[in-house]
Amino acid sequence: MxxxxxxxxxxxxxxxxxxxxxxxxxxxxxxxxxxxxxxxxxxxxxxxxxxxxxxxxxxxxxxxxxxxxxxxxxxxxxxxxxxxxxxxxxxxxxxxxxxxxxxxxxxxxxxxxxxxxxxxxxYPENTAGAMMTTEFVTVPANWTAERTLQHIRQVERTRETVYAIYVLDAFTRRLVGAVSLRRLISGEPSARIAELARSPITTSPLTDREEVARLISRHDMLAVPVVDKAGHVLGIVTVDDIIDAIIEENTEDAQKFGGMAATDQPYLQIGLPGMIRKRGGWLCVLFLGELLTASAMQHFEGELEKAIVLTLFIPLIMSSGGNSGSQATSLLIRALALREVKLGDWWRVALLELPTGLILGAMLGVIGLVRVVAWQKFGIYDYGEHWMLIGLTVAAALIGVVVFGSVAGSMLPFMLQRAGFDPASASAPLVATLVDVTGLMIYFSVALLILSGTLL
Amino acid sequence: MxxxxxxxxxxxxxxxxxxxxxxxxxxxxxxxxxxxxxxxxxxxxxxxxxxxxxxxxxxxxxxxxxxxxxxxxxxxxxxxxxxxxxxxxxxxxxxxxxxxxxxxxxxxxxxxxxxxxxxxxxYPENTAGAMMTTEFVTVPANWTAERTLQHIRQVERTRETVYAIYVLDAFTRRLVGAVSLRRLISGEPSARIAELARSPITTSPLTDREEVARLISRHDMLAVPVVDKAGHVLGIVTVDDIIDAIIEENTEDAQKFGGMAATDQPYLQIGLPGMIRKRGGWLCVLFLGELLTASAMQHFEGELEKAIVLTLFIPLIMSSGGNSGSQATSLLIRALALREVKLGDWWRVALLELPTGLILGAMLGVIGLVRVVAWQKFGIYDYGEHWMLIGLTVAAALIGVVVFGSVAGSMLPFMLQRAGFDPASASAPLVATLVDVTGLMIYFSVALLILSGTLL
Structure with a gap:
């Protein structure tokens, strides 16, 4: 090449x-x-x-x-x-x-x-109307199978697919049925086409391409007819266009989840200016959000000076919240996209994420506590006279942060969908940023509660 | 319901x-x-x-x-x-x-x-052999179009698809061609089927389902024949199975990128024990990685005590590295999956990520510096007498961390693929963990360089 x-x-x-x-x-x-x-x-x-x-x-x-x-x-x-x-x-x-x-x-x-x-x-981009082709086969309902087959032989070269044949009412030209080519050739040549036809599964021109993909995959169709309100066929969307759409949609979702604007160009063709445009905006927005962590820490400046040992665990606790949050978000984005979960199910999800977060947080809390105890006992690091209280602070903060991360991370896609956005707009970095600021607050609040009168 | x-x-x-x-x-x-x-x-x-x-x-x-x-x-x-x-x-x-x-x-x-x-x-799971069906239509090469059509009419009910007809050598029964049903019905009834056939596009039984999906989508096929080394057809993989496979593959990739083990169960059916199993393992592994941040900070304990103001920016700098890293990783996972980028292109990617990271890091560095200057000038917070040097430390560390995040995040999928793993196993939390520990090192090294003799 x-x-x-x-x-x-x-x-x-x-x-x-x-x-x-x-x-x-x-x-x-x-x-x-x-x-x-x-x-x-x-x-x-x-x-x-x-x-x-x-x-x-x-x-x-x-x-x-x-x-x-x-x-x-x-x-x-x-x-x-x-x-x-x-x-x-x-x-x-x-x-x-x-x-x-x-x-x-x-x-x-x-x-x-x-x-x-x-x-x-x-038609607007990414709708059935914008994806459809107008080259399909229609026949009047009073034709026979033989005449239909004859017609298909004549027009075959000019049609994108002939595997689905749409049967129209002979007078109103409204869609009344669909016949697959395999059914047509295996039927009696003298049979009326209307008798071979099944009631058609259709979509409307303004339907989103994701919805059309779901319909085609659900019914294992090779093409779906796009009809207007009066029931006339405007065009068809074929399965090969749908595969391209699914792949494009998934690429966009993956890029959004990675915290950048979606791009449909191949990676090596994006170029440096394109990279900066697609990534810079989001990175700056997230950075402005993260600036709040500096403000939060300034707020607890007095505590930090008294107990500098607390700073050692800040990255650990914040990242655990971010990680549990992005797990929950990635699960829910897909579950909403595949319609496994509906908007009204948010409370069932919250009721599952709450105990999940508690157990996961407790697991990490135990590891964190063991680490502090071990380092202290084996003399690797001296956390001072109140080392056990510090260990408990870290453990309790981890539980709080992981619960908050799991619940917030799972609810964010619901909130976005509710507000009319694509749930896939929730990104791992966005969740991490949300949880980082809150995580600091949780950590210092827990510290104040446990260490008041001793270190603080 | x-x-x-x-x-x-x-x-x-x-x-x-x-x-x-x-x-x-x-x-x-x-x-x-x-x-x-x-x-x-x-x-x-x-x-x-x-x-x-x-x-x-x-x-x-x-x-x-x-x-x-x-x-x-x-x-x-x-x-x-x-x-x-x-x-x-x-x-x-x-x-x-x-x-x-x-x-x-x-x-x-x-x-x-x-x-x-x-x-x-x-056949192993997720290969063409495991996905294929054995119900397809084959005819000997010496049959006519008419006889083939007659045969299809008889067997139609027992075949998954009749839209692709496979032509076998009459003696060796090896695959010599493929005819679409549309071409069959529009051809001369007396034509020999071998004349209507095109040379077939085939796959082997051990081919990965992702590869089969790419083949079907590339050639807009309704089915692809799976052939053994001798050229005999073992089965066919149809387009509707491929759509299901693409959706499943994308769900797995999204979950992996979110930092959890892939699950093919609908969200609400996973249940609490399943959730803990799928998420707990990864979360603990990442947590053990993040424990290194505590060690890194202990290492710089002396510096932290002298310049506690440095701690204020730790979360900000670390998260910027993680965010730029997950942008790069999500881009490269998709680019590798779509074959836009090949293993040998790693250096072209690195050559693009390096300036991208520099420019993005510089953007964030400027915002960070402005923030320190503004807070100092407007009296919101007092960073002490060396505030300008602190601002410069933050800005320089941001550039270093974002460059490292972009390059490391883009190289990780290559390294995984090179080592024989799915590049999609690279997750946003994994990238963040890698970059967090290194980010701390970069930050404190920059601080030592700029603040030696003043604060440190």
Missing amino acids: TDTHTATTDGDLDVFALASRLSGGHVADNVEILNQLEPQDAAAVLVLLPVDISIEILDKPELNFGPEIVVALPRQTATILLAGMSADMAADIVQQLEEPARTELMQALDEPTRTTIEGLLA | TDTHTATTDGDLDVFALASRLSGGHVADNVEILNQLEPQDAAAVLVLLPVDISIEILDKPELNFGPEIVVALPRQTATILLAGMSADMAADIVQQLEEPARTELMQALDEPTRTTIEGLLA
């Missing part, structure tokens, strides 16, 4: 050799090869390829510079390829074009293609 | 009414209803349903107590249903059965079903 790339920048790329190589290859491999080229070079290769192979390549969501390649193509080739592509992918590319290329290209398109693309562009 | 459940525990569940309701419903809804019942009650309902509906229900991976239900069924019904199920799901259920039920049931099965299930059980 480095070779190809070097050849490009050297300007001695043999586009003819490459085109002949591509016309024999698998489309996924072709896309990978073109991804190594400059968009102008990729366009030069596409021009030389048979039209159907070029269309197949442009149709792959894995192609990195689709819009740049389309702009670099001769206008006439570009319009032919866009008209031949599946409508959802063509709309995706048009959407990413800069002006004036976008308007120019739209005007050059044939009327039906333009209308279809304009219609798809009207 | 609560009603159904109450009815169950009260013992007055009307299984006849429920069975008649289920026989008219969508399979996904039926599964949800049965998930609310005790396994014995669910079995009682299944016995009353038509066999094909019961099979459809048991075939859904969303059914929670499949093995418990099968055990509760009359032995004869159980064998009929297992024989009718898709082989991969039947093997899944048999695998989860306890002895002696497992052996008893296997012996009661008919010979072909038992052999198939035993074959599938031989």
Whole structure:
């Protein structure tokens, strides 16, 4: 791949050799090869390829510079390829074009293609409407299986999938049923298509892509029809688009949980300015939150001076709260995403996290206490005359902090969802920051309670 | 749903009414209803349903107590249903059965079903071999399109999918091609099937399910054939199983990143003992790591006593390192999982993380310095006569810690993958723990460098 790339920048790329190589290859491999080229070079290769192979390549969501390649193509080739592509992918590319290329290209398109693309562009990003394609098979309910099969043979080349056939009322054109191709070919040729059809499972154009993914996975469908309120089919969302959407959604969620803005670019293409933009904002916000720990400690300055030994355990106690919190948050983000837990279940979750936090906190508390006792007894460190009280302070604070971390970490995704945000916006660093400040308060309050009259 | 459940525990569940309701419903809804019942009650309902509906229900991976239900069924019904199920799901259920039920049931099965299930059980979990089903369509290469279609019509009911047809060499029975059903029906009926076929994309039985998912998504396939070294088809992995696998894999990754052992049970079914088991181990390990922070601070005890003002910024500096580290880790885990970055790219990543860490650290350093200056100037807190040096210490330590966090956080997934572990095993708390101890060292070293001769 480095070779190809070097050849490009050297300007001695043999586009003819490459085109002949591509016309024999698998489309996924072709896309990978073109991804190594400059968009102008990729366009030069596409021009030389048979039209159907070029269309197949442009149709792959894995192609990195689709819009740049389309702009670099001769206008006439570009319009032919866009008209031949599946409508959802063509709309995706048009959407990413800069002006004036976008308007120019739209005007050059044939009327039906333009209308279809304009219609798809009207739906908000990440909805069924924006993902759907308009190339599907519909037949009137009064057709026979044989006539339907005949129709499919004729239109097969122009449809994204023919494995689901949608049956429309012959007069109102409303969706009344869906037939799978396997059922169609195994049925009696003379059977009316309406008799072979099942009642369809549908979705609406404004449904979120996560919801559509759940529906497709729940019913093991190859495609789901998108219908308007009157019951007319606007398009279909196919299973391969859904897989791409699930992977993208999971990447975004993982990045958010890591405490950064989501990015859909491959890592090595983000670049330094992009990295700073995506990570800097969140890091500064979290830092401002963490500045409260300095304020909290200033507040307890008198206690710190009297019992400097207390500072030794501050990082330990704070991080234990953060760790238990991010465990709870990661569990609940997935549980909410998979609908294992609903918004109304928050109290059942709290009732489970409370004893969980108590037991986990007690486990860590015992280890912490053993550590203080051991270090004291074996003479590794001298915690002073009140060493047992210090050990108890550490143990009690650990229980308090882990309980608070578990409960706060589990409730945060609920609060975000309640407030209309994606629960996945809860990040491990955000939970840690929340728990850090509170953890300090808990630690010093416990210390005041246990050590008053002795150290404090 | 609560009603159904109450009815169950009260013992007055009307299984006849429920069975008649289920026989008219969508399979996904039926599964949800049965998930609310005790396994014995669910079995009682299944016995009353038509066999094909019961099979459809048991075939859904969303059914929670499949093995418990099968055990509760009359032995004869159980064998009929297992024989009718898709082989991969039947093997899944048999695998989860306890002895002696497992052996008893296997012996009661008919010979072909038992052999198939035993074959599938031989493959390790999460591989193509363990996920595949043996119910697919193969035809000899010398058949015509018409004869193939005829064959599909006959066997359609017993195959998981008929949308991909595998063409075998008539003599060696090796896989020579694959034809989609759409291509089959649109081709000439008299055409030889070998002429319609494309060269197949295949996988091997020991391939990891993540790799299979990538293959299916890359080539937009509905199923991928699993072949042995000699080129014989052992089974196929279908797209709906892949979606379930992707979702499960992502849940596991998210939980690992949150710092806990992965669990495939729904959140509310894990229970308190399960929670403690899944979370306690990791939390204790991390706690033992964090105990090093106490040791590190003991090491700098003299400095802490002389300059107690330094303690105020410990939580701030440590958490900034942890946050920048978990950003980098979450980015790289996904990038490695999506193959955007390969093992050999580690130095390109390090070369990007180094300046990223420097700039992000400098941003936080400036905010930290401004904070110290502002508090001092506005009289909110008195950092003493050397306040400017303290501000500079904080700023320099922040840069050092964020650089270390970014680089260490980005390299950890590479090191895990290199050592043969899943990069997703890198968790936000693990990164934080690594960076916490080092962060303290960096902070005190910077302090010694800048404050020697003044405060220290």
